Amino acid sequence: MMFHPLLRWSKQTSIVTQIVIGLVLGIALALIWPDAALRVELLGTLFISALKAVAPILVFVLVIAAISNQSPGQTGHLRPILGLYLVGTLTAAIVGVTASMLFPSTLVLQDAASGMAAPGGIGEVLVQLLKSAVANPVNALLNANYIGILVWAIAIGIALRKGADSTRQAMADLSSGITLIIQAVIRLAPLGIFGLVASTVATTGTQVLAGYVHLLAVLLGSMLFVALIVNPLIVWWQIRRNPYPLVWMCLRESGVTAFFTRSSAANIPVNLAIAKRLNLDENTYSVAIPLGATINMAGAAITISVLSLAAAHTVGIAVDMPTAILLCVVASVCACGASGVAGGSLLLIPLACSLFGISNDVAMQVVAIGFIIGVLQDSAETALNSSTDVLFTAAACMAQEQRQG
Template sequence: MFRRYRSISLILRILIGLVVGALLGVALPSWTFIGVLGDLFVGALKGIAPILVFFLITTAISRYKRGAENHFGTVIKLYLIATLVVAVAAVAASYFFPIKLIVSDAATKAATGTSAAPQSLGTVLEQLVVGAVSNPFGAMIEGNYLAILFWALMIGSALRLATETTRQTISDITDAIQHVAQLIIEFAPFGIVGLLFRSISENGLNGVARYGQLVLLLVGTMAFVYLVLYAGMVWLETRQNPYPLIFWTLKTSGIPAFFTRSGAVNIPINLQASEDLGLSKSSYAISIPLGGSANSGGAAITITIMTLAAAHTVGVPVSWPLAFLLCFLSALASTGVSGIAGGSLLLIPMAASLFGIHNDFAMQVVGIGFIIGVIQDSVETAVNSASDLLFTAAAEFGDARRDGKPIDVNARVRQARKLE
């Protein structure tokens, strides 16, 4: 029965969960026990997320090979700059269009009962330094993501000196934890039934309509980033009209990624597209897989906007210094997003901890993310995957221009279209 259940597309299952949760919330608002499904789902995410983040970052650092950046300096530069730029754009979007979320009353009380967020940059830095060196086991129990990030970096760096067998063992453990997280996400439709039921039964349909505003803000920001900011970065590299390449990468890589919702699944598509563009195999064979973790602009947008929406909901004032730190934290966190659907949502609590937002409330925000994930996660994956291809091409074309051997980008795109 479970195999039959999993054979149905996760997107379709989530859509069914949305419909069932809405119908039950309208027709049977007194059946409060249905909301327990949402509590179970959020609780499971709350339990696995800190462990998942720790092992993902530890494994990535332990596998890092010195000197790799020397061969791919331009593409890595584009990946990192793009991730930071989109985080700044997401902060600006949240300032212009602030959104308050609809969550359970208990979660709101828990969040507002915490200490106020620090107001000065000095206080923030002090809390970051002190909080980062907390006991790593206690950090995973309490959901202290800043400490988890610090110790993952430290232990991952130390493991670079370990034997290959040890590093492979850690990698295998990480794969197992990701499998458990994926298994939890398989039951997301049931959690969504409970979450949406509780939202509708407590706040009515008008309250849930705010989710639509959140989706519009997320998707609108991602579209602006890809069509304007990324296009500008490509122009700076190539000094040619970027839009033929922009639209071709969206069509070739973005559309498949939208429906699969998996950057890992889309890697072979990007590799073939790179070959069709006539790019150097010695370059794209590494830069495309690398982009799956180092280039996660869509994830940075999701983490930033959802975190600021949580701050607006509980009334935490967001100063520019705090917002600036959030940009760096979101950019850093997004590079550790796992390859599973909804992976960026599991990193929201780490960013929310910067504002003193309680972990229980942050996990409620994660639950909302899964409700809107049918659209949000699909668009996010499309942006991430298509930009891997986009920046790989832009880096090679840009280096050729600087070496005095300019390449006609539009001619390459026309060539690639003929090979499709």
């Protein structure tokens, strides 16, 4: 009975608030009672282990469900908007990679350098990608070979598009079930972060927090650059007039709401109302905006690229330009498959890290750090993702009206 008030409080309090509490308590415990802080490291270890267990199956099932349930015959009139989604996500990944190169972040990880070896160049990376792509699918899942998982998921998803409706619906139901499991694991994030922060600060001191601040600054700076510079340029390219009135309106009315809800899916009604008020074509925006909440992920592309390069810099891997370009493409593809739950993009970081031969153990520690800074990072990411959905939909519809007029 004594746990009922605690469970009730957990259900009524946002995950963001709980993570902040876990972060503050972890730092306080490390400063006041270092020995006790080292003992709660188990909480962080269990949290990372849970993430490692669920992430491979998440990528596998989500990609299969997304591809198998596509309806290609219904998206012909959406091609201009889909093109903007693609350009926006890829450009965001490029911004994230460039910012990481200019302002490299290094993190404090446990045994970060063990078994790490820098790839010899783009040729070695591509050879390793090909080997990973044709790996046994069962082994790929067991060994967290994300490239192999992605390739097999795409192949199975394409094959199932010709399957029975009941089969595709079963994959969608399985995807929803896996998402519920992910949500349950993420609900444990405050405890995991409490253990991680307490043990890390007790071991290394408070200087570890400076690395988190630097990483967060690179992430938020990249997202602001995309929102205020890149996206307006893309909109101007479409409508050939001052884009900022439209950009500011989308950020104010869609971005602010998404920042606090931290869910692109939950913000769909807001974006639909904006599109209706702008007198856009209902047949277009009623499909484009829900679709954008799934595949238009500029913020997620930045998160994946920045954190993956932070892992590479931490273990001392030098990234050449061709490999960085390949990372942009991989980050864009990963972003389109990001889970709809808060923090979903973080679980795809190991896929991008596999480009550099970074072990799953190290990648998952970076994912855990992502949850620590996710108090602001995930909110800003969702705000960018969701506001861009209605922004690009409006730009494409306005451009079409101008051509017809």
